[in-house]
Amino acid sequence: MKQAILFVIFFLVAFNSISQERSFFENPVIRGDMADPSIIRVGNVYYATATSSEWAPFYPVFTSTDMINWEQTGHIFDGKPEWTSHSFWAPELFYHNNTMYCYYTARRKSDNISYIGVASSEGTSLLFKDHGPIVELGTEAIDAFVFDDDGQLYLTWKAYGLDRRPIELLASRLSDDGLRLEGEPFSLLKDDEGIGLEGQYHFRQGDYYYILYSAKSCCGPSSDYDVRVARAGHFRGPYEKYEENPILSGGEGDYISCGHGTAVVTPEGRVFYLSHGYQKGDAFFLGRQPILHELETTDDGWVRFTTGKQAVNRQPATFVNTGQKEVTDFEDDFSGKALKVDWTWNYPYADMDAALNNGKLILTGRPAAGNKYGTALCLRPQTTHYTYKTKISNVNESFKGLTMYGDDKNLVAIGITGDRIEVRSVREGAGSVLFQTVFDKGNPYFKIDVERGCFLSFFYSEDGKSWIPVNDTPLDGAFLVRWDRVARPGLIHIGEAEAPAVIDYFLLKNGNNRR
Secondary structure, rough: OOHHHHHHHHHHHHHHHHHHHHHHHOOOOOOOOOOOOOHHHHHHEEEEEOOOOOOOOEEEEEEEOOOOOEEEEEEEEOOOOOEOOOOOEEEEEEEOOEEEEEEEEEEEEOOOOOOEEEEEEEEOOOOEEEEEEEEEEOOEEEEEHHHHEEOOOEEEEEEOOOOOOOOOEHHHHHEOOOHHHEEEEEEEEEOOOOOOOOEEEEEEEEEEEEEEEEOOOOOOOOOEEEEEEEOOOOOOOOEEEEOOOOEEEOOOEEEEEEEEEEEEEEEOOOEEEEEEEOOHHHHHHHHHEEEEEEEEEEOOOOOOOOOOOOOEEEEEEOOOOOOOOOOOOOEEOOOOOOOOOOOEEEOOOEEEEEEEEEEEEEEEEOOOOOOOOOEEEEEEOOOOOEEEEEEEOOOOOOEEEEEEEEEEEOOEEEEEEEEEEEEEEEEEEEEEEEEEEEEOOOOOOOOOOOOEOOEEEEEEEOOOOEEEEEOOOOOEHHHHOOOEOEEEEEEEEEEEOOOOEEEEEEEEEEHHHHO
């Protein structure tokens, strides 16, 4: 009897432990560099998109049924809208009258000024049609958000960020079809502290209208971005800033900084805020990753996050009995009809040309003026330790192989040109050859091992099994980080379009699966 009782106690303790373990998830909920995320719910499906910056296609789209397991389904745009040039930032999703809208920031190609455009998609088809710019005001207008105040739509945005005056959040009435502003813009909130003001999210709860917004420095290793709140009795204000701001920040928790997000309400009424955050340590090199925190209203009419003021990885589950999937490896044997949706390329620096032919990728491109370092086809890194491999199936004078790519003036690569294998480094536009050897053994295989997010070891092989190391000491690739984005692993072609790279496969393995 005593043994039976002990067994029952053991079982209950174990079951309770498992239940507790399943009642949490770990941030980031979407791995890899995906800044300024926007989230909405349509029925039981959640949709998210985010900044794509200087990578195409434009604004990745993810879907989920639980907010912690996401699948990429496509992009808002496969090609640039006609009025734009680059810097595709801060998209905001909105669903209204069986139409999904995306309000987005991009630079106008006629004058290089950042303004806000709008695109729409029927229902949840995710087939977006661009309608051009909707906000063209001042020397910059960015970070759109749409708020529905009892049937009256408003568009808000960050203004005057480049002027010698305080930054403001401006608003204007929005037409019911979501495609044009109505009336004169008016001010909601000013940056009277001189610390920044952007990435706003509006909502109404009880007697108050709230604005969650971000302040301080958004980007890079010294980022101190945080989340703050202000409230008012009317949408037009005046707004009172919370005296205990910020309500979410980095520093003491798992993150360097965090901010610029929107929230979504579950069918049960729980509110979750999806923002981005730079993780501490080596994971900084994964960029600004989407993180989820639950939001609640306090007894005194303010709001707070349930796990406190510090952004942390471990969070209460979004739904009961929802497990979080592990990060998966990536492989493309190029046997499909089109490139996999995960691929991105360096559109400001080259017009990429990628064709799939009999299970091979034919990669080339037309570099933009001033770009001496070709076309890069890359992935968002999702772990700090990974290996990626490829096989080159042709010989010509172009350089082709693997790269870790920051931009057209900051990259490293291992590849083959003619009968020479080379490791090349480009730093602030100055190129150098770190390693060179003659290779006349057929079609080479290449591999790069990544440790701690930025330390790179290079290998080549005749058969893809026995690998010859190039460098005894890993190369520190921290210099590849750009101000608003991190380096991406992938494939590269440097040369004439008439001398393409023919690539057999690409494989990226994460963590303990790397070898």
